[in-house]
Amino acid sequence: MIDPLAEAPDAPAQVDCPACGEPQDVTPVTVLQPGDPQLEELFRGKLNVVECQACGQTFALQIPVVFRDDDSRTIIYYLPLDDQSQVGEAEDQMVSLADRLFVGGDIEEEPICRLTTTTRAFIEKIALSVHGLDDRVIEYIKYQLFTQLGSKIDPVRTELLYDFSTPLDDQLTLAMLDRETGAAQAGMQVPVAYYEELCATFASGPAMEAEIEDLFGSVYVTVDKLLS
DSSP, X not given: OOOTTSSOOSOOEEEEOTTTOOEEEEOOOOEEOTTOTHHHHHHTTOTTEEEOTTTOOEEEOOOOEEEEETTTTEEEEEOOOSOGGGHHHHXXXXXXXXXXXXXSSOTTSOOEEEEESSHHHHHHHHHXXXXXXXXXXXXXXXXXXXXXXXXXXXXXTEEEEEOTXXXXXXXXXXXXEETTXXXXXXXXXXXXXXXXXXXXXXXXXXHHHXXXXXXXXXXXXXXXXXXX
């Protein structure tokens, strides 16, 4: 696991091109913060993408990346996993990391910790955080859409993601993507008023707050938990 507390986390490294096997010297970006120009690279799918100097093939580095926002006490961790059974261990590592990362301050305020295992989910969590949206409520809305429109949206083949590229004052846009290819299929809009109503409901008391925590649990917050 990468250490965001390291003085120079983005250290030079050498990787082999998956196409021709030629070693490549790279300096991967492993830590992102609000305002970093590398965030735009991430959103455009260009972050940690390497072009082989020997054969010209481009490939993405499969490495962990952390987004940390000290002002909002938020840490979002991207960890590409070979096996989803490793999620539990990764969650434990994240909790330990957050304890070290956010030392001091208001002890009543728990840091926001999120684990993601795909680049698309990593981008979405960052966008939701930057726009001040509660990702738990967004995932709950996705669950409602999947269950209510089950005959039209197959959760096995389709992924719903917050579309931050088309902001509207009174609507939230969710993009429908093919899980395997990432190709956009369509989009749907959810009234901001409905999102705010759900936020108010879940914040109405300890019982409701406990309910949304129980729905997702720990730091791996995804609609897939509710659909499994």
